[in-house]
Amino acid sequence: MSKIIVYEHADFQGRSREFTSSVCNLIEENFNNCISSLKVIGEPWVAFKDVNFEGSQYAYEEGEYARVEGDDTYSSLEKVTEDLTNPQITLYEHFDYWGKHIVLTTEANLSYGIFNDMLSSHKVQRGAWVLYEHGNRRGAQMVARVSRDVPRYGWFNDLLSHARPLKPGKSK
Numbered sequence: 001m002s003k004i005i006v007y008e009h010a011d012f013q014g015r016s017r018e019f020t021s022s023v024c025n026l027i028e029e030n031f032n033n034c035i036s037s038l039k040v041i042g043e044p045w046v047a048f049k050d051v052n053f054e055g056s057q058y059a060y061e062e063g064e065y066a067r068v069e070g071d072d073t074y075s076s077l078e079k080v081t082e083d084l085t086n087p088q089i090t091l092y093e094h095f096d097y098w099g100k101h102i103v104l105t106t107e108a109n110l111s112y113g114i115f116n117d118m119l120s121s122h123k124v125q126r127g128a129w130v131l132y133e134h135g136n137r138r139g140a141q142m143v144a145r146v147s148r149d150v151p152r153y154g155w156f157n158d159l160l161s162h163a164r165p166l167k168p169g170k171s172k
Contacts, residue, residue: 002042002169004060004077006035010067013037022078025051035074039064042169044080044128046143051075059130059143062169080128080166082146087127087165089144091119095152104129107164111135119160123149132162 001020008014008031017031026032035047040060047068049055053076058069068074086105093099093115102108102115110116111134122131124146133139133156142156143166153160 002079003040004045004079005039005041006031006074006077007037008034010036010071012039012064012066019077020079022053022076024053024076026075026077027051032075033072035068036071037066038068040169043084044166044169046078046080047074048076048078049073053078056140057143058141059128059166061167080143080145082126082128084127084166084168087129088125089127089129089163089165090123090125091115091160091163092121092123093118095120095157097121097123097149097151104163105165107162109135109162111161116161117158120153120157121149121151128166130164130166131156131160132164133159135161137162137164 003018003020005018007016040062044061047058088105090101090103092101122144124144129144131142131144
């Protein structure tokens, strides 16, 4: 069983809650804007700054996180349910899947090539991916998932510099 355990304070201290399914509104769970550490068992989860899986997002794979990226800012949590084996994503230069494109099946640092800071849309064929603003897994993140193609990046336009597929969890 995949689950996430969230803690009020860093280093797994304070109140905690365990979730086994997505939570669109942590306000209703009395755990809004207070997550400072977490543990993921099984499949990855995505934490969102706003309710209803909106706003800034951070992906967490199986493991323990004594301090989280968006300390005290998460308002919703979504469990990743896609099959994460054999991932593939197509990244496009322009809006609406137009222009030059690159197909990835493994992690790629795009900082040193022609696609650095010039991508504007994507389609995920398989798996789920984390797209980063800067190379080496740094900066803002966007999680890309099957059946959730993004024809226009909006604020993320021409910022993508790194992409990696999410890994499946080991615990079942």
